Amino acid sequence: DLYEWGWHYLGHLFDSLWVLHRHHHKFYNPTPFGTIADYPLDNFMRSLYPVVVYAASHGLIGMPLDIxxxxxxxxxxxxxxxxxxxxxxxxxxxxxDHPVFNTSFQHYAHHAISVKNKPYHTGNFVKWWDDFAGSIYKGTQVIPALEDQKLGNRSLEIWEKEVEPKLPDYSVLLSPKWLG
Known part of the structure; x- marks a missing residue:
């Protein structure tokens, strides 16, 4: 997790790495499909996780980690x-607002407001690294969905009236005809 945080944090801090990482921020509201939607070099660096974990295990406890x-x-x-x-x-x-773990809200905030030279919530699993670096978002520009619901927003009625009518018709994908 420290490796992920470090690589991600640096990707927001340095111009040369932001050029690689900025593609992941194309959409301010992330989706599961975007989890690994990164530039090839960014994905290559992330593919080194097993190597880093193995080396850390060997270095910290003196023995390799079970495969x-x-x-x-x-x-x-x-x-x-x-x-x-x-x-x-x-x-x-x-x-x-869990004190230890990053949640989807923090990652949403990361995508919505974290840009070059302003890294927020670049950690993956725990908040320790962001807390240490002072990169935890404390603003009010982006609020959690649950808090927004308490304000009367994000109701089923609003969804059906304002959002659903604007959605494309994906039912065509249920038939092989869409292939042409």
Missing amino acids: DMLYFATAFVTIIWGMYLHTGHELSFLPY
């Missing part, structure tokens, strides 16, 4: 948690 545990740890932090962060759904058992 199954290595892949599980890497998959959990990068794929499973990364997909959750990009869903945009807040979980009732994991409050958006």
Whole structure:
């Protein structure tokens, strides 16, 4: 997780790395499909997680990590948690302001307001690294969905009236005819 935070943080801090990482921020509201939607070099650096975890295990405890545990740890932090962060759904058992874990709200805030030279919430799993670097968002420009609901927004009625009519008709994708 420290490696992910470091690479991601630097991707927002340095011009040469922002050129690679900015493509991931094409959409301010992330989706699970965008979890690994990165520039090739950005993805290559992220593909080094197993190597970094293996080296850290060997260096910190003097023995290599079991290969199954290595892949599980890497998959959990990068794929499973990364997909959750990009869903945009807040979980009732994991409050958006959890003191330890990054939630989909923090990652939404990251995509909505974190730009070059202004990294917010670049960590993946835990907030420790962002807390240490002072890159935790404390503003009010972006608010959690649950708080927005308390203000009377994001209701089913509003969705049906304002959002749903503007959605494209994806039912055509249920038939092979769309292939042409």
